[in-house]
Amino acid sequence: MKLNEDDLYRTSTQFRQWSFTAEQLAAQRAKTNLQATERVKLNVARQRAQRVQAAELDSTSGNSGIDGSGANTPNAVTSDKEVDCLTVTEEMTFVEEFCERTMALGAHCKFSDNVIATCVQFLRRFYLYNSPMTYHAQNISRTAMFLAGKSESEHQSLDHFATNISSEKTKVTPEQILAPEYLIVQALRFNFDVKHPFRALKGGVLDMMSIANGKYEGPNHSIHKTAADLSTAIHQLPRKTGGLAAKATSQQLADRIMRESYSPAAQTLKKTAALTDVYFLYTPSQIWLAALLLADEPLVLFYLSVKMPSTSPVYEKVIVALRECALILSSHRSHQKLHLPADEQARMDAEHRAEVKRLIKKLKLCQDPDKLDLVKLNQAQKRDAVQGSDLDVHKAKRRKMDRENFQKDSDTFWGPELPTYGAKPA
Amino acid sequence: MSKVTSRANGGQVRQGEAGGASPLSKSLYSLSLKPSSRPRTDAASDVCPVCKSSRYLNPNMKFLVNPECYHKMCESCVDRIFSHGPAPCPIAGCARTLRKGKFREATFEDLKVEREVDIRRRVASIMNKEESDFETLKDYNDYLEQVEEITWNLILKIDVDETNHRLQRWADAQAAETGATRRTYEPDPSMAGASGVVLKKGGTQRRALETSSGNTTDTNVKDKGFNFHGLKKKVAPPPEAPFDPFDGWSIAPQYYTLQNDYDADWLTKHKREKEQLVGGYQWSDFYNRALQDAFGGLTVFIDDEIRARDIPSGDAAIGTERAATAAAGGQDVNMDDIF
Ligand SMILES: [Zn+2]
Ligand SMILES: [Zn+2]
Numbered sequence: 014m015k016l017n018e019d020d021l022y023r024t025s026t027q028f029r030q031w032s033f034t035a036e037q038l039a040a041q042r043a044k045t046n047l048q049a050t051e052r053v054k055l056n057v058a059r060q061r062a063q064r065v066q067a068a069e070l071d072s073t074s075g076n077s078g079i080d081g082s083g084a085n086t087p088n089a090v091t092s093d094k095e096v097d098c099l100t101v102t103e104e105m106t107f108v109e110e111f112c113e114r115t116m117a118l119g120a121h122c123k124f125s126d127n128v129i130a131t132c133v134q135f136l137r138r139f140y141l142y143n144s145p146m147t148y149h150a151q152n153i154s155r156t157a158m159f160l161a162g163k164s165e166s167e168h169q170s171l172d173h174f175a176t177n178i179s180s181e182k183t184k185v186t187p188e189q190i191l192a193p194e195y196l197i198v199q200a201l202r203f204n205f206d207v208k209h210p211f212r213a214l215k216g217g218v219l220d221m222m223s224i225a226n227g228k229y230e231g232p233n234h235s236i237h238k239t240a241a242d243l244s245t246a247i248h249q250l251p252r253k254t255g256g257l258a259a260k261a262t263s264q265q266l267a268d269r270i271m272r273e274s275y276s277p278a279a280q281t282l283k284k285t286a287a288l289t290d291v292y293f294l295y296t297p298s299q300i301w302l303a304a305l306l307l308a309d310e311p312l313v314l315f316y317l318s319v320k321m322p323s324t325s326p327v328y329e330k331v332i333v334a335l336r337e338c339a340l341i342l343s344s345h346r347s348h349q350k351l352h353l354p355a356d357e358q359a360r361m362d363a364e365h366r367a368e369v370k371r372l373i374k375k376l377k378l379c380q381d382p383d384k385l386d387l388v389k390l391n392q393a394q395k396r397d398a399v400q401g402s403d404l405d406v407h408k409a410k411r412r413k414m415d416r417e418n419f420q421k422d423s424d425t426f427w428g429p430e431l432p433t434y435g436a437k438p439a
Numbered sequence: 440m441s442k443v444t445s446r447a448n449g450g451q452v453r454q455g456e457a458g459g460a461s462p463l464s465k466s467l468y469s470l471s472l473k474p475s476s477r478p479r480t481d482a483a484s485d486v487c488p489v490c491k492s493s494r495y496l497n498p499n500m501k502f503l504v505n506p507e508c509y510h511k512m513c514e515s516c517v518d519r520i521f522s523h524g525p526a527p528c529p530i531a532g533c534a535r536t537l538r539k540g541k542f543r544e545a546t547f548e549d550l551k552v553e554r555e556v557d558i559r560r561r562v563a564s565i566m567n568k569e570e571s572d573f574e575t576l577k578d579y580n581d582y583l584e585q586v587e588e589i590t591w592n593l594i595l596k597i598d599v600d601e602t603n604h605r606l607q608r609w610a611d612a613q614a615a616e617t618g619a620t621r622r623t624y625e626p627d628p629s630m631a632g633a634s635g636v637v638l639k640k641g642g643t644q645r646r647a648l649e650t651s652s653g654n655t656t657d658t659n660v661k662d663k664g665f666n667f668h669g670l671k672k673k674v675a676p677p678p679e680a681p682f683d684p685f686d687g688w689s690i691a692p693q694y695y696t697l698q699n700d701y702d703a704d705w706l707t708k709h710k711r712e713k714e715q716l717v718g719g720y721q722w723s724d725f726y727n728r729a730l731q732d733a734f735g736g737l738t739v740f741i742d743d744e745i746r747a748r749d750i751p752s753g754d755a756a757i758g759t760e761r762a763a764t765a766a767a768g769g770q771d772v773n774m775d776d777i778f
Contacts, residue, residue: 015691022736023744032741208732216729219701231696271704296736320694320734327738334740 022296026204031138033293041141042101049144050098053381060090060382090382098379099146103372108140109288110369111150116287119158122177124167126283127209132161133287134207139200141293147381148193155185156193164205192391207292210282210301217301218275221247221316225266234322235315247315254310274309281307285348295338299331303338307348487513489520489529503542506557508535509550517542558593562586565610568670578669585667608664616673694734697727 022028033041099107112133119129135157136150155178162169169177171187179185223229227244237246248266249258261269281304286292291300306313313335321328342348346365350358384390424430485494487502489512494500501514510530520526521539528535547553566586573579592602700722709715710722 014688016688017691017693018731018734019693019736019739021690021731022739028736028739028741032745034742034745037745208735210732212729213732213735216726216731216733219703219706219726220695220730220733222703223698223701226702228698228702230698232694267704294741296739296741297732298734298737298739301733302737320737330740331738 018298022208022298025208026202026206027208027292028296030202030204031293032296035290035294038141038290038293039101042105045140045142045144046099046101046104049146049381053098053146053379054096056381056383057090057096057379064090088377088380088382088385092378094378096379097375099144099372099376103375104140104145106368107145107372107376108136108150110365110372111145111154112136112288115154115158116284118154118178119161122158122162122169122174124158124162124169125165126211128158128161128165128167130209130211130283130287131165131207132158134292135161135197135201137290137292138204139197142200145376146379147384148196148387149376149380152189152193152387153197156190156197159190160194160197160205186388188388188391192387195391196387208297210286210297210304211279213297214275214278214282214301214305217305217316218270221270221312222267224316224319225263225270229319231320233319235319243319247312250311250315252311254314256311269309270312274305274312277308278304281342281348285342285345288347289341289345291338291341294341295334299334299338303335303342306335306339307343487511487516489513489516501544504545504550504553505537505541506543506554507537507541508533509545509554511545511550555594559590562590562593562606565606565613568667572671572673573667574669574671578667582667582670585665605664608662612663617675692731692734694737695730697723697730699723701726 115132115136116129119132124132132154136154139148139153139157140150158178159169159171159174162174171190175185175187175190220229220231224240224243225247227240229240229243233243235243235246237243248261248263250261251258252269278301282301286300286304291303295303302313302317314332317323317328317331321331346361350361353361485500486492487500488510492500492513492515502511503514503517504511505528508528508530510528510533512529516529517539520529521537521542525536525538527533528537545553547556566582566589568579568582570576570579573582589602589606592598714720715722
């Protein structure tokens with residue numbers, strides 16, 4: 014019983030839980046959007062009704078007019094317009110924007126590329142099942158970053174992280190970071206491992222270098238039988254598909270692999286791959302090869318022909334998958350930008366910024382009013398934070414009773430808690 | 440012998456679900472479970488035959504018996520007579536050598552029953568076949584009948600020596616077959632002429648017994664003491680294979696062969712770093728992991744595999760679906776107000 018690399022990948026949660034077909038992705042996003050829309054409309058209607066009631070009470074008791082709560086910036090409840098929810102596309106643009114901002118945030122906090130990429134994937138996974146209308150990406154992204162730091166073992170202490178991401182304008186408290194943590198972890202279904210194509214790209218390039226050096230020992234399905242033959246062949250690869258074969262020196266070849274292929278591919282993986290759906294649709298192995306395909310097609314095709322017989326149907330399928338994946342990568346804004354003149358780039362950026370600005374404004378008017386204050390929601394859930402919150406007495410009482418009953422039940426079943434001797438628990 | 444057989448036919452043979460109580464079990468019941476019709480203050484049973492002290496004067500008095508001869512005497516007599524080592528039984532006409540360690544309280548008031556139970560226990564420890572060891576139920580029943588016959592021979596003191604020897608041979612044969620440690624059959628110590636404990640000469644006497652029967656065992660090694668029809672051959676379990684934590688699975692990379700070393704400019708720089716030279720860090724681990732990552736899932740086509748997964752969904756897929764609905768459902772599990 015032998016396991017190959019594919020079998021190993023199939024055991025990962027990334028494959029089992031977080032891989033989808035394009036249709037599945039679209040359907041899920043539509044579903045999430047629909048549910049969030051309904052919920053927002055319902056909650057807004059309810060809160061508006063409550064407001065009207067409260068206003069009536071106020072006017073009868075005679076102390077109306079004091080309503081400073083966000084009079085200058087209307088939110089979904091205070092605005093009197095019909096709630097206009099985000100569409101699926103708008104949601105995606107919005108999430109993508111916040112993914113980009115999160116990358117900047119991660120760089121600001123001096124997290125490694127792995128942490129940033131993990132964080133972005135956490136966000137994308139989170140917003141597959143949740144809408145930004147329900148949970149604002151601003152709050153979620155901070156916590157996702159904190160979580161990603163922990164899961165990639167680059168933990169920054171909570172206080173340190175909070176001060177790190179606070180600016181003069183916005184102060185971020187540790188409570189704000191912790192509040193949605195469990196929510197996110199749950200939405201991620203406790204799958205903290207994200208498989209990235211970064212190390213894979215390094216491994217692949219190392220393998221290619223060993224071909225170039227004539228030291229290759231792996232499987233060889235190409236027409237060049239010996240390691241020396243392979244080395245000669247790779248030195249003669251054309252620079253572009255269909256281009257002329259020209260013999261390169263080994264220094265030139267090393268430059269080609271490391272500078273002209275590896276570097277742009279790594280950039281693509283770092284930025285574009287994280288911002289697109291490729292993590293959901295393809296495996297890390299396919300993603301790095303696709304990114305390299307964009308940078309140096311002849312090299313990748315040659316490399317694949319060494320790895321598997323080019324007559325096999327699997328080879329064809331791999332090539333098709335790689336081209337599809339490469340198409341997704343290359344058609345993304347961040348990749349297209351690279352090949353455009355500066356003024357064109359600036360125009361694209363401005364367009365994008367305007368769109369994002371519009372979306373942020375729009376979102377303000379369709380944010381789920383029940384989920385605005387995550388800190389308070391979180392406190393309400395916690396056992397011993399009841400005093401601090403403004404829960405009404407009745408609710409608190411019932412909660413206390415329920416808790417006591419639960420405790421009693423579990424005590425009769427499991428026996429009471431063991432007494433703690435010695436030092437008091439912190 | 441004939442008497443025994445008829446007795447055995449009486450009912451000890453198990454017939455399917457037959458629950459016919461044997462005479463023995465009836466007598467056991469009447470003796471031990473039924474409330475005794477005799478009052479406990481029976482003069483005869485409450486007076487020590489050795490010192491003549493009675494329970495009437497000493498309510499805490501305990502009577503003990505020794506399975507050598509089942510003669511009853513009080514605890515203080517046992518202490519007095521046998522504390523200094525084995526001594527002959529003080530009951531007139533007995534004179535068997537008894538040891539203090541073997542004295543115990545009788546479970547049954549009727550000491551005949553006590554003895555029978557002891558014999559049965561000893562026989563059962565050797566004749567311990569089960570129904571599954573036999574080809575047919577009939578063979579098993581025949582076996583049970585034979586065992587019962589042996590038991591009654593011992594109880595009724597018929598052919599005791601012969602039966603004991605056969606039992607010992609049977610025990611040896613069983614031990615040899617299973618490879619277990621040899622189980623010594625202890626012959627009934629209450630039998631005259633059996634190899635009972637005779638002070639310190641017990642060992643030599645037993646050896647003498649073995650040598651006397653030695654020529655028969657030597658010439659006929661196959662003699663197991665008994666022959667039961669339809670007994671399945673016991674197959675010794677195969678020797679245990681060494682523990683394999685991976686249960687026979689191994690990782691066989693398909694697209695790469697791990698080489699001793701890889702060259703790249705950025706790598707040579709790292710290789711010289713102090714941090715990489717510490718113990719426990721191995722470059723080959725990095726190479727292996729990087730290459731495993733590089734090809735992990737190369738030919739996993741998510742589209743195809745998900746479609747294939749959807750058709751006959753295993754339990755994993757169901758779990759996934761439920762998790763998905765839980766995660767996506769209108770109210771995320773336990774996320775809002777918990778009550
Ligand atoms: Zn006495
Ligand atoms: Zn005696």
